[in-house]
Amino acid sequence: MANQTLKAAxxxxxxxxxxxxxxxIEALFAGAATAGEQAAASAAAERIRSRFAETGARExxxxxxxxxxxxWSRQLFTALCRRYGLRPFxxxxxxxxxxxxxxxxSIVNGTxxxxxxxxxxxxxxxxxxxTDRIISExxxxxxxxxxxxxxxxxxxx
Numbered sequence: 001m002a003n004q005t006l007k008a009a010x011x012x013x014x015x016x017x018x019x020x021x022x023x024x025i026e027a028l029f030a031g032a033a034t035a036g037e038q039a040a041a042s043a044a045a046e047r048i049r050s051r052f053a054e055t056g057a058r059e060x061x062x063x064x065x066x067x068x069x070x071x072w073s074r075q076l077f078t079a080l081c082r083r084y085g086l087r088p089f090x091x092x093x094x095x096x097x098x099x100x101x102x103x104x105x106s107i108v109n110g111t112x113x114x115x116x117x118x119x120x121x122x123x124x125x126x127x128x129x130x131t132d133r134i135i136s137e138x139x140x141x142x143x144x145x146x147x148x149x150x151x152x153x154x155x156x157x
Contacts, residue, residue, distance in 0.1 A: 063100060072123060087102070
């Protein structure tokens with residue numbers, strides 16, 4: 001029982017660290033200059049939404065197509081789009097991994113996509129660490145990738 005309590009505490013600590021890292025990434029893209037600003041994640045999101053609205057008034061929206069095969073990353077991307085007032089969508093018969101967005105190019109290239117990549121990297125690293133730990137504890141201790149070996153020699157005919 002004490003071991004489970006310790007694991008739960010470690011999991012909560014790792015989750016809190018991930019949440020803080022995500023807030024810092026968002027503050028970085030919002031242009032936060034002080035530690036106080038970095039602590040205000042909702043204010044950072046509002047600054048980005050305001051910047052998106054201003055840019056949208058000056059620059060025409062273009063249609064962007066993203067292919068994001070990982071379901072967790074795709075969920076993160078669509079949530080990030082919605083957070084900033086963008087509407088992610090998919091045309092009929094498009095693959096599930098495809099996400100379309102209409103937005104000015106400077107927003108997509110300068111903020112949305114770079115921020116998504118950093119957030120996705122942090123989230124994937126966290127999920128990988130959890131997965132590795134659970135597999136090594138519950139399935140088999142050596143959970144790394146399969147080894148690479150030379151191909152067998154071809155038979156001569």
